[in-house]
Amino acid sequence: MAEKIEPISPWITGTLVTGAIAILLWREFRRPLRRTTEPRLTRQSRNLALAGLAAVAVILVETPLIGPLTFTIERSRWGLLGSFQLPLWAEIVGSLVLMDYTFYIWHVLMHKIPFLWRFHAVHHVDLDMDTSTALRFHFGEILLSVPWRAVQVLMIGVTPLTFSIWQLTFSLCVLFHHSNIEMPLGFERILNRLLVTPRMHGIHHSAVLRENNSNWSSGLTVWDWLHGTLRLNVLQQSITIGVPALLNPHSVKLGNVVAMPFLTQPQYWPSSANETSLENKEINSRSRMLP
Ligand SMILES: [Zn+2]
Incomplete structure (x- = not known):
């Protein structure tokens, strides 16, 4: 185990994340990538309310459980990386890569297991x-992800320092790839060779099932590439964001979506492609990013 360095302070993480949100909001206001369907303020207030409830779950459950667990892992040298005498940089890089891959698996499970999909x-x-x-x-x-997170940090051997770095980098990646900012296509294509970008993740939020069933990576693009789930060849302006059964703004009001996982589930996707008019044309090869 490498020398001990204190984890990144939550204040530094909070400041960097808030700064990133401010920059992205400003950029998507100035130069949006996709046209929007709902009034911005209505949607963003609803999302903020859901984020508030999620934050309570993080503060009350995730932080008190996972934080102390990483200290125990460091003391006891548990997990894959704890069993090697790695230099600090290698331990950090190894942890971040393995956390990213195991999060890819968790994301796939949330789509494939009906009970998890209710929430996702x-x-x-x-x-x-x-x-x-x-x-x-x-x-x-958030609550369902806590046991998965515990298994991730235990098996990988994530220390408090690496966990704090993962939390910061993961938050910045998730904010970035969800943002509606338009970047020059050539630049985004280069960046996308390494990281998930807004155009790539926009395809994952498509109301076309085949497109929704792709681009599950959150940080590094390589996992979708390795698993054959990478799909880039969809025009952003042709994407309908959402899920076919709930494309009406009245069906996604705050109360409805908070209650949604606990109610009888709608048929989210049409049973055959013929039932939807949302099919997007595939252009060129799957791995070529379009405007
Ligand atoms: Zn998803």
Whole structure:
């Protein structure tokens, strides 16, 4: 185990995350990538309310459980990386990469397991996607992710320092790829070779099932590439953001989406492609990002 360095202070993380939100909101106001369907203030207030409930779940459950667990892992040298004498930089990079990959798996499970999808659907039924969508998670999804997070940090051997770095970098990545900012296509194509970008994640929020079932990575693009789930060849302006059963603004009001996981589930996706008029044309190869 490498020498001990204090974890990043929550104040530094909070300041950097708030600064990133401010910059992204300003950029998406000046130069939006996709046209929007709902009034910005209505949507963002709803997303902020959902974020508030999620924050309560993080403060009351995730932080008191995972924080002390990482200190125990460091003391006891548990987990894969704790069993090697790695230099600090290698331990940090290894932890971040493995946390990112295991989060990819968690994201796939949230889509594939109906009980988990009940909660993750609340994130996907947002009718537009912007920086505020990055904060919009049902508190139930946060609570369900705590055991998964505990297994992640235990198996990988994540220390308090690496966990604090992961929390910061993961938050910045999630804010960035949900944002509705238009970047020069050539620049985004280069950046996307390494990281998930707004155009790539916009395709994951499409109301076309085939597109929703792709681009599950959150940080590094490589996991979708390795699993054959990368899809970039969709025009952003042709994407309908949301889930087919709930494309009406009245169906996604705050009370409805908070209650949604606990009620009888709608048929979110049409049973056959013929039932939807949302099909987007596929252009060129799957791995070529379009404007
Ligand atoms: Zn998703």
